Amino acid sequence: MxxxxxxxxxxxxxxxxxxxxxxxxxxxxxxxxxxxxxxxxxxxxxxxxxxxxxxxxxxxxxxxxxxxxxxxxxxxxxxxxxxxxxxxxxxxxxxxxxxxxxxxxxxxxxxxxxxxxxxxxxxxxxxxxxxxxxxxGANPLTEREREVLRECLDGAPVAAVAARVHLSAGTVRNYLSAAIGKTGTANRVEAARVAQRNGWL
The missing domain is CATH 3.40.50.2300 (Response regulator)
Structure with a gap:
């Protein structure tokens, strides 16, 4: 059994x-x-x-x-x-x-x-x-990029995301820029949604 x-x-x-x-x-x-x-x-x-x-x-x-x-x-x-x-x-x-x-x-x-x-x-x-x-193919996002994108799903501004993940706004922008490039999207919210849809988050 x-x-x-x-x-x-x-x-x-x-x-x-x-x-x-x-x-x-x-x-x-x-x-x-x-x-x-x-x-x-x-x-x-x-x-x-x-x-x-x-x-x-x-x-x-x-x-x-x-x-x-x-x-x-x-x-x-x-x-x-x-x-x-x-x-x-x-x-x-x-x-x-x-x-x-x-x-x-x-x-x-x-x-x-x-x-x-x-x-x-x-x-x-x-x-x-x-x-x-x-x-x-494999998930193209790094762990940090995934962490930052998860915080963008609700449309939060960069400053709020930075506070949540304990990083500077500039560092968050760098991670978001990389993630937007990797997902082929136009902005952070779209990148977060594409990543979520693909199961990368």
């Missing part, structure tokens, strides 16, 4: 996934949580073989959680199951230690098969997303 932990901030999604997986004779859902900060403890307590992780959750996001599980509970493998099929997310999740990445509209039989493969030590990636990720 493959034991599974569900981590998604939407109770309805967790309930639907649990109901679908209970139809599989070799899969048992042993725990579910709605906050990224609760996943590692739940994995330890339940001894789950595979954790299905959403990317966008309150607390730690799914990519952070995958890294923590790999480091702290290596017996639990991570499978990202997300609405956000962005190539940048795929690359970051696999680099963090996730064993697989599928989107939420994956048919139930394919999801069950992905769980079996991940449990067996294989890597599973949505084929369309893998192709898109390879075509798009």
């Amino acid at each position: 493959i034991t599974v932990l569900l981590a998604d901030d939407q109770a309805l999604v967790r309930g639907a996934l649990a109901a679908l997986l209970r139809l599989e004779p070799d899969i048992e859902v042993v725990a579910d949580v709605g906050n990224g900060d609760d996943v590692v403890d739940a994995a330890r307590a339940s001894g789950a073989d595979v954790c299905l992780l959403d990317i966008e959750m309150p607390g730690a996001d799914g990519i952070e959680v995958a890294a923590r599980l790999a480091a702290e509970v290596p017996g639990t493998r991570s499978l990202m199951v997300t609405t956000f099929g962005r190539p940048g997310y795929l690359r970051r999740a696999l680099e963090a230690g996730a064993s697989g990445f599928v989107v939420k509209d994956t048919p139930a039989t394919e999801l069950a098969e992905a769980i079996r493969k991940v449990h067996a030590g294989l890597r599973v990636v949505d084929p369309a997303l893998a192709t898109e990720s390879l075509a798009g």
Whole structure:
């Protein structure tokens, strides 16, 4: 029996996934949580073989959680199951230690098969997303550029962004200029949105 932990901030999604997986004779859902900060403890307590992780959750996001599980509970493998099929997310999740990445509209039989493969030590990636990720290349932004762009998503002025990231306004402008060039956009808000859309933030 493959034991599974569900981590998604939407109770309805967790309930639907649990109901679908209970139809599989070799899969048992042993725990579910709605906050990224609760996943590692739940994995330890339940001894789950595979954790299905959403990317966008309150607390730690799914990519952070995958890294923590790999480091702290290596017996639990991570499978990202997300609405956000962005190539940048795929690359970051696999680099963090996730064993697989599928989107939420994956048919139930394919999801069950992905769980079996991940449990067996294989890597599973949505084929369309893998192709898109390879075509798009690696994230061109540095960690500092990503940090500054995240603060620009709400349209904040440079001075406010500088205060939030504890840098001078001039340094922030330099990072933004580099990020705008790398994303091929016209301004900081557009650059932040393109980066977010690609899963680079």
